[in-house]
Amino acid sequence: MRNLLFKVCTVVLGSVLLLSSCDKDHWDEQQGDCFYGYKVENRNVFDLRSITHCPYNQDTAFLTGIKNEKHWIGMFDQQTKKQLQEWNGSETIDREIKIDRGYGEIETMRLSAFHFESDIHKTSWGFVMIPYYTERGSNWGIGMLEAGGYARDILLLNGDKLIVYPLNNPGIVQPHWFQESIVVSSYEYGGEGIDYTVLSPDGKKVVDMKDRPQNWLVEEKxxxxxxxxxxxxxxxxxxxxxxxxxxxxxxxxxxxxxxxxxxxxxxxxxxxxxxxxxxxxxxxxxxxxxxxxxxxxxxxxxxxxxxxxxxxxxxxxx
Known part of the structure; x- marks a missing residue:
């Protein structure tokens, strides 16, 4: 009886392992290289479905992802695919995002990934950018085009630190302000208008503003x-x-x-x-x-x- 039970358990366990292996093989075969050919130095504890390719210029590209349930960003050489730098967030990402669509409508999004669009600005101390959070279904795969998403927060890449400044409906108004600070904007549905805030390079609020710093004659810069x-x-x-x-x-x-x-x-x-x-x-x-x-x-x-x-x-x- 014991031998029979052992054989049954062995068969069941083997089936589970085989099923897990098949699922993983199917995922790897479907996705190919989840890191888009870039030489990520440490590939442990990634949510592989979260990896996103974000081109920056002809020489440099970013990858974004969720690593150990925190923001992760890597910067790579476009030609050699070598990793130039990486930034790891220190705070756990909230996977359930409540989105205020106005008119009293609140939508819940299951956060799967984040990417950047045109809101990437080089500063004297690093980069400042707006992440767009997206939800990916089971049919999503590497190589699929992804645009839009829900813009939330300001990310500051200062030295080797990844700093998240929480902000709804964010904008980057002035990436080069007084003493290396930046000016950002935000608004809330049903609020009194757009809010403007000066942030220090380490993501601390310096002062709130009532008006947008801009040049009425030529470009805002x-x-x-x-x-x-x-x-x-x-x-x-x-x-x-x-x-x-x-x-x-x-x-x-x-x-x-x-x-x-x-x-x-x-x-x-x-x-x-x-x-x-x-x-x-x-x-x-x-x-x-x-x-x-x-x-x-x-x-x-x-x-x-x-x-x-x-x-x-x-x-x-x-």
Missing amino acids: NIFPVSYTDGIGLRDWRRDAERCDIRIYRNNYAISETVWETPIPSLLNIKGDARFNITVLEQGNPIWKYRIDVTNRDGSKQQVLFTVNVETGALTEI
């Missing part, structure tokens, strides 16, 4: 911070549909107020469709030196040099 709350920018004050005056200003975004605003004499009554290139040549205390290159639609050009006192707004053309 041409807003230059003076402090965590204040920035210097330029705007066009329209005379009519075809002509405008260019002014330089300082805003306090924490209280959403203009500290000062000064017209630039050589840039008064200019064509409204002109293009501008702004360069800060010197940033003294408190005098800054600017160069503005203007290109009109007819190809004619103009260059203006001036200094401005960032405390008072006093301007002198050179």
Whole structure:
């Protein structure tokens, strides 16, 4: 009887092991290389279904995944496939995400993976990015295109640290702000509007803002911070549909107020469709030196040099 029981147990155990082995072989055969050919140095304790390829540029790519139930990001050489660096999160990922869709509708998503789209910014201390969380069904496989997802949180890759700053409906407003900080945005359905926050490189809140730091004349990157709350920018004050005056200003975004605003004499009554290139040549205390290159639609050009006192707004053309 004991021998019979032993044989039955052996057969059952063998069947279970065979079934597990077949399932694993089927998964490996279906997926191929879960790491997309990249030479991940330590492949233990990964959720293999979570591995996602995120191209960055022609030389570098990221892989994202869930390792030991925490965020994992690896950076790799596109040509050699060698691992350049990796970041491991310190906090366990919440697999059940509650998503507020508005209108009182709450959706629950079973988090399977995360990836990046265009929200990857290089900083002096590393990278800042927005993860898009997705849910993958049983039919998902390596090589399938994946877009969209639920954007939540801000990830800061500082040195070898992966820092998660919790944030709903996030945005990266200024990846290069005062003393290597960043400015991020968020909003809640039913809230009072968009919130803006300055974060330090180690993911700590510095200050909240009421307004978005931006340059009204050209690209947002041409807003230059003076402090965590204040920035210097330029705007066009329209005379009519075809002509405008260019002014330089300082805003306090924490209280959403203009500290000062000064017209630039050589840039008064200019064509409204002109293009501008702004360069800060010197940033003294408190005098800054600017160069503005203007290109009109007819190809004619103009260059203006001036200094401005960032405390008072006093301007002198050179």
